[in-house]
Structures are given as structure tokens and as C-alpha cells.
Amino acid sequence: MNSADLLERVRVKLWSTAVGPAIVIWFFGYVLVDIVAFLVNRSAPGMSLVASIPMLVLGVCQTEAIDMLRARMERFRWTVRASLLLLATLSATAVQALFDLYWTRYVALAFFPTWQTWALQITPQRISTAGVLNLWTFCLALTLLWAARASRSAEVNAARAAEAEAAAARAQSAALRLQLNPHFLFNTMNSISSLVALDRKSEAEEMMGRLCDFLRGSLNADPMADVPLCQEIDAIDAYLSIEATRFGERLEIDIDVAPDTVDAAVPSFILQPFVENAIKHGVSLVKGPAHVTVAAVREDRELVLTVTNSASFGDPAVPGHLPSRHSTGIGINNTRERLRNRYGVRGKLVAGPTNDGYRAAIRFPFTTCR
Missing domain, CATH: 3.30.565.10 (Histidine kinase-like ATPase, C-terminal domain)
Incomplete structure (x- = not known):
């Protein structure tokens, strides 16, 4: 198998699960963070994005975990599903926000001393801001994943219906002909x-x-x-x-x-x-x-x-x-x-x-x- 075939198989595998879309959404979120950091003179272009890679990986993994939980709860009543998904999303948001804050604090102490003036100040305002941004990202990712799966399901059902209709038409035509x-x-x-x-x-x-x-x-x-x-x-x-x-x-x-x-x-x-x-x-x-x-x-x-x-x-x-x-x-x-x-x-x-x-x-x- 050549490299092109391998890359194509990886791409198909990623986009058949929540991983591919989650990577895109979280990457886009941290690109915006990097742009804001540059505009307020906190870091050079790209530095905040590189430092955010572990946070991006954590966000993708948690999104995949919540999506798998959603899939396993299909047989539950909608009230139970909604309650469990809300609890899981809030928990993931808390984990992501705390990790963002303390990982940025570690990076500032270890690699970027100029960040220490703001990264070491873990205030209630920073915690709430990180919580809101991460909650928004989780909700956006899960909503888009749900919409993508609903669209794929509709396409599969439409294809099956069209195939069944064509088969019925072929059978009917054969019967009429005979x-x-x-x-x-x-x-x-x-x-x-x-x-x-x-x-x-x-x-x-x-x-x-x-x-x-x-x-x-x-x-x-x-x-x-x-x-x-x-x-x-x-x-x-x-x-x-x-x-x-x-x-x-x-x-x-x-x-x-x-x-x-x-x-x-x-x-x-x-x-x-x-x-x-x-x-x-x-x-x-x-x-x-x-x-x-x-x-x-x-x-x-x-x-x-x-x-x-x-x-x-x-x-x-x-x-x-x-x-x-x-x-x-x-x-x-x-x-x-x-x-x-x-x-x-x-x-x-x-x-x-x-x-x-x-x-x-x-x-x-x-x-x-x-």
C-alpha cells in the first residue's frame, strides 16, 4: 500500500467517526485564540497555537467520548439521554477549562516568561471565561456531529428507499411483461x-x-x-x-x-x-x-x-x-x-x-x- 492510499484510508476513518470533525472544530477554536493573543500582544503568531496542542488533543478525546456516550444511549428515553449528555458535557467543560488554565501556567513558567504576567493569575473571571469558551466549543462540536450523522442517516435511508423502489419497479415491469x-x-x-x-x-x-x-x-x-x-x-x-x-x-x-x-x-x-x-x-x-x-x-x-x-x-x-x-x-x-x-x-x-x-x-x- 502506497502513502497516498494510506492517507486516504486514514482520512476516511477519521471522518467516519467524530474524530475528524472534532479536530477541525477544536483546531479552529485554538486558531482564534492564537489570533486574539497576537492582537493583544501576548505572543507571536503561532506560538499560542503550538502551546495549545495538548489542550486540542484533550478536547478532541473528550468530544469523541461524549459522542460515543450519545450513541450508546439511543435506546434510553430522551429525558435520560438529555440529562446524561448535559452532565457529561458540563464535566468535560470543567476538565477542559482547568486543564487550559494550568497547562498555560506550566508553559509560562517553563518556556515563556513573558506570559507569566497574565498566565499565573488564575482568577474567577479567567475560570468563567475559559468555561464559557470551552462549553461553547463542546456544544458546537456535538451539534455539528449530530447534524452530520442525521444527514448521513437520511442519505442512507433515501438510498435504501430508492433501491427498494427501483427493485419493486423492476419486479413490477417484469411481471407486466410476462x-x-x-x-x-x-x-x-x-x-x-x-x-x-x-x-x-x-x-x-x-x-x-x-x-x-x-x-x-x-x-x-x-x-x-x-x-x-x-x-x-x-x-x-x-x-x-x-x-x-x-x-x-x-x-x-x-x-x-x-x-x-x-x-x-x-x-x-x-x-x-x-x-x-x-x-x-x-x-x-x-x-x-x-x-x-x-x-x-x-x-x-x-x-x-x-x-x-x-x-x-x-x-x-x-x-x-x-x-x-x-x-x-x-x-x-x-x-x-x-x-x-x-x-x-x-x-x-x-x-x-x-x-x-x-x-x-x-x-x-x-x-x-x-
Whole structure:
């Protein structure tokens, strides 16, 4: 270990206890004493400070002792704690004041004869002055130590709360994401069952193969990780190819992804519930042709993903089956929660009916996976 590392460890150790702050406070106090001594012509600059080193050490040690006493009394009632701390502080003040007076007297007799004219006079006024100054220093030191510890405790609690909140948000997002696969699986198995019932076995086998490919990619994906938009589009394309087998030429699919967005980072399967809704409400409930469009564009610093379905209605009553502006579908609600957990207020979802279908637009900050 080099000297720099050793000094850093000593610094961290000092400031993790009361020693570091106590040294600063007592040192500052005795610097003021040295300045006053120089201004009244009692000693040369720095001489009083050097002579005060033993008093500084005693003050730091007593401050540390009182702080340790305070820590050990956390389980006591506040009245008991206050009484004991007051008694300890007054006792430390008396010890510090007497030591100051008699240590200065010794230094004057042994090393600085010019100090004897004032240092040897231990009068009630000097005792009270020393007592007040030392009491003030103890109170200042203990108050600042209490404030520093309260601040550190608040920071630790805030960090723990933030970590717990982030963990809860991650868990919630993962749960919301994983709720989509059973929904899709149920719809797809119904489609396969319908194909088998209609004796379209080859198409059912093809759909089963595509379903296996889709689920393989889905189950291997981390539900909490962002993925490149191109990977998300591949998953949507795989899903739509499965549905295209069911609806045939009646389903028209258009995927329009701007070239500058293919590497954009998006929450995995963020589009899936809207594509499912487009099929469920825009294709399966109408008799005529239906059109599903998936688009991605970049607008300034945001990525905008849209899923739109439109259809030619063969029955005037069919539009009433379209999702309303107040849709409470699990996919839409889950997506709103995922956006809130991932982006806060910067993640937005606007969804609602159009003249001939339904449109959902997702907007969140643009970032890349590279």
C-alpha cells in the first residue's frame, strides 16, 4: 500500500467517526485564540497555537467520548439521554477549562516568561471565561456531529428507499411483461385449433412451427432488458406471420421503420399488446379486408412507435366492438405501467379509435443499444 492510499484510508476513518470533525472544530477554536493573543500582544503568531496542542488533543478525546456516550444511549428515553449528555458535557467543560488554565501556567513558567504576567493569575473571571469558551466549543462540536450523522442517516435511508423502489419497479415491469405471453399463447392456440377443426392441417403445422420460433425468442429474452428496435420488429413480424396464416389475404400488413431507428433501445415486447389488439379488434371482428400498420420514427430526441389498424366494415354494427377511448385492456394498462416504471413522465401512450379503426402511439426518449 502506497502513502497516498494510506492517507486516504486514514482520512476516511477519521471522518467516519467524530474524530475528524472534532479536530477541525477544536483546531479552529485554538486558531482564534492564537489570533486574539497576537492582537493583544501576548505572543507571536503561532506560538499560542503550538502551546495549545495538548489542550486540542484533550478536547478532541473528550468530544469523541461524549459522542460515543450519545450513541450508546439511543435506546434510553430522551429525558435520560438529555440529562446524561448535559452532565457529561458540563464535566468535560470543567476538565477542559482547568486543564487550559494550568497547562498555560506550566508553559509560562517553563518556556515563556513573558506570559507569566497574565498566565499565573488564575482568577474567577479567567475560570468563567475559559468555561464559557470551552462549553461553547463542546456544544458546537456535538451539534455539528449530530447534524452530520442525521444527514448521513437520511442519505442512507433515501438510498435504501430508492433501491427498494427501483427493485419493486423492476419486479413490477417484469411481471407486466410476462403477462403478455400467456395472452398471446392463448390466442395462437385458438387459431391453431380453428385450423385443425377446418382441416387446414398444413397451415396448422406451419403456424405451430412459427409459434415455436416466436416463443423461443420470447422466452430467451430478458423481460427487464431493452432490445434493439430491429429485434422487436422481428418478433412482431413473427407474430403477424402467424396471424396471417389464419386470416390469409384478408389481412394486409405494413411495417414501416425509419432507418435511423433500427438500433433504438426499446423495452422488450412493448408493441405486442397493441398488435394483438389490432388483430383482435381490427381483423377478427370485421368481415372485410383489414390493414395493420406498425411504424417507427424519430422526432428530435424521442422515439415514436405507432400501431394502427383500419378495416372495411361489412356490418354497420361491427364498429361498436372496437376498443373505446376508455379501454381497460390488460395489454394497454400493462404498457402504461411499464412506460411509467421505465421512463417516468417522459414515457407516453396515446391510444384511441379513429374513423375506421384504432391507433396507439408510444413515445419515449431515444437511445441506442450500441
